[in-house]
Amino acid sequence: MADATAYTWQQATRLADKVAIVTGVASGIGRATARQFAQAGVSVFGADVNIQGGEATMSAIRSSGGKGEFLALDLTKADSIDAFVDTLKAKTGGAIDIIASVAGVDVIEPFIKSKPETWSLIVNVNFLGPVRMLHRLLPILIEANRPAKIITVASDAGRVGSTGEAVYSGSKGAVIAFTKALARETARYGIRCNCVAPGPTDTPLFTDAMQEPLREALIKAIPLRRMALPSEIANVILFFSSAAADYITGQVLSVSGGLTMHG
Numbered sequence: 001m002a003d004a005t006a007y008t009w010q011q012a013t014r015l016a017d018k019v020a021i022v023t024g025v026a027s028g029i030g031r032a033t034a035r036q037f038a039q040a041g042v043s044v045f046g047a048d049v050n051i052q053g054g055e056a057t058m059s060a061i062r063s064s065g066g067k068g069e070f071l072a073l074d075l076t077k078a079d080s081i082d083a084f085v086d087t088l089k090a091k092t093g094g095a096i097d098i099i100a101s102v103a104g105v106d107v108i109e110p111f112i113k114s115k116p117e118t119w120s121l122i123v124n125v126n127f128l129g130p131v132r133m134l135h136r137l138l139p140i141l142i143e144a145n146r147p148a149k150i151i152t153v154a155s156d157a158g159r160v161g162s163t164g165e166a167v168y169s170g171s172k173g174a175v176i177a178f179t180k181a182l183a184r185e186t187a188r189y190g191i192r193c194n195c196v197a198p199g200p201t202d203t204p205l206f207t208d209a210m211q212e213p214l215r216e217a218l219i220k221a222i223p224l225r226r227m228a229l230p231s232e233i234a235n236v237i238l239f240f241s242s243a244a245a246d247y248i249t250g251q252v253l254s255v256s257g258g259l260t261m262h263g
Contacts, residue, residue, distance in 0.1 A: 011243070012242060012243045012244035013238075013239070013243070013244050014040075014242070015042050015098075015241060015242060016040065016041030017042075018037075018042045018043070018097040018098055019042070019043045019045070019092055019095055019096050019098070020037050020042045020043070020044050020097060020098035020099070020100060021045050021047065021088065021096060021098070021099045022034045022037065022044055022045070022046050022047070022100045022102060023046075023047045023048065023073060023075070023100070023101055023102050023103035023130075023133075024047075024048055024102040024103030024153075025046035025047060025048050025053075025054050025057045025058065025070070026048040026049075026050035026052075026054045026056075026057060027050070027053055027057075027203065027204050028201070028203030028204055028230050029102050029153060029201065029203060029230045029234060029237075030046075030048065030057075030100075030102035030103060031057045032229075032230035032231045032233070032234040033100055033102055033230075033233075033234040033237050033238075034046045034057055034061060035057070035061060035066075036231065036234045036238055037098070037100075037238065037241075038064070038066030038067065039064075039066065040238065042067070043067040043068070044058070044061065044066070044068040044069070045068075045069055045071055046061075046068055046069070046070050046071070047070070047071050047073035047103075048070075048072070048073060048103065049072070049073060049074045049075070049076075049103075051070075051072050054070045054072070055070045057070070058070040069091075071084055071087055072084075073103075075103055075124065075125050075129025075130070075133065076121065076124040076125060076129060078132060081129070081132045081133050081136060082136065084133070085133065085136040088137075088140075089140055093144070094140045094141065094143060094144030094146065095144060095146065096137070096140070096141060096144075096146060096148060097148055097149065098148065098149050098150075099134070099148065099149070099150045099151070100151045100237050100241070101130040101133070101134070101150070101151070101152045102153045102237075103125060103129070103130075104125060104126050105122055105125040106122065106165060106168045107121075107122065107168070108164045108165055110164060111164075111166035111167070114166070114167060119167045122167050122168055122171050123167065123170075123171050126168070126171035126172060126174075126175065127171045127174045130152060130175065130178075131178060134150065138186065138191075141189070141191060142189050142191075145189075147189070147190030147191060147192075148191050148192075149191075149241045149242075149245070150179075150182070150191060150192070150193040150194075151194055151195070151196060151237050151240045151241060152175050152178075152193070152194075152195045152196070153175075153195070153196050153197075153233070153237070154172040154173075154175040154176045154179070154195050154196070154197045154252065155168070155169070155198060156197045156198065156254050156256050156259065156260045157169040157172050158170075158171070158172025158173035158174075158175060158176050158197065159173070159252070159254070160260055172197075175195065176195055176252055179193050179194065179195040179252070180195075180250045183250030187249055187250075192240075192248065192249040193249055193250065194240045194248060194249060194252070194253070195251070196237055196240070196252075196253055196255060197252050197254045197255070197256070198228060198233045198254075198255050199222070199227075199228060199255065199256025199257055199259045199260060200222065200227045200228065200257075200259065201227055201230060201233060202227045202230065203230055221259060222256070222257040222258065222259045223257060223258030223259070224258055225257075226257065227257075228255060228256070228257060232255060233255055236253055236255050240253075
């Protein structure tokens, strides 16, 4: 029997006229994701605590003919999240199709040398920030009857652990578990929640914190012998955002060049 819901690949991956929120747009994976969404015809609301970098990303998108607007967002502050969500609701009326939670922070150091203020920063940005943001956004999506796509960005450190990143690994493991639980709770509303777990990626967040000998050793351990490009992580975020992933929810996809291989 013919599948009446079948799409061509071009139809399934079409994102034109969608509305997306992307956090962490000032650099790295967030910037690459915002750019690729805009190139696909998506109206992008980009957010970041780095106002100068975030505005530069969204300005470049508009200069290239894309649709994008920057909104300041500090994921460590509840009032900033509230203001961000209130502004989004006013601008979109709740017509939000995609939420890409990309923003993150890391400090690479031995756990025994780490400090409580560093733990708080990492947990607030990587885990509690997205939790607070989605807690505010989900009722808006449900009220507007939007079968949205939510994509969180964790890390393979959250699946296997990473030396020098104990609290970071814990925060990303929490993101993975949170995404799976959220997928179960929101499936009844047609909302799909999936998680991208990058391996080592050539971003300021990762490479600026890593000394060159460790970087070289890490690259040698990756079967594909290189770090990921931010655009390669963005590609997977766009896939999860599309109709091609309509029957996928609660999943974690590693993008690590084979460094970690999960069944």
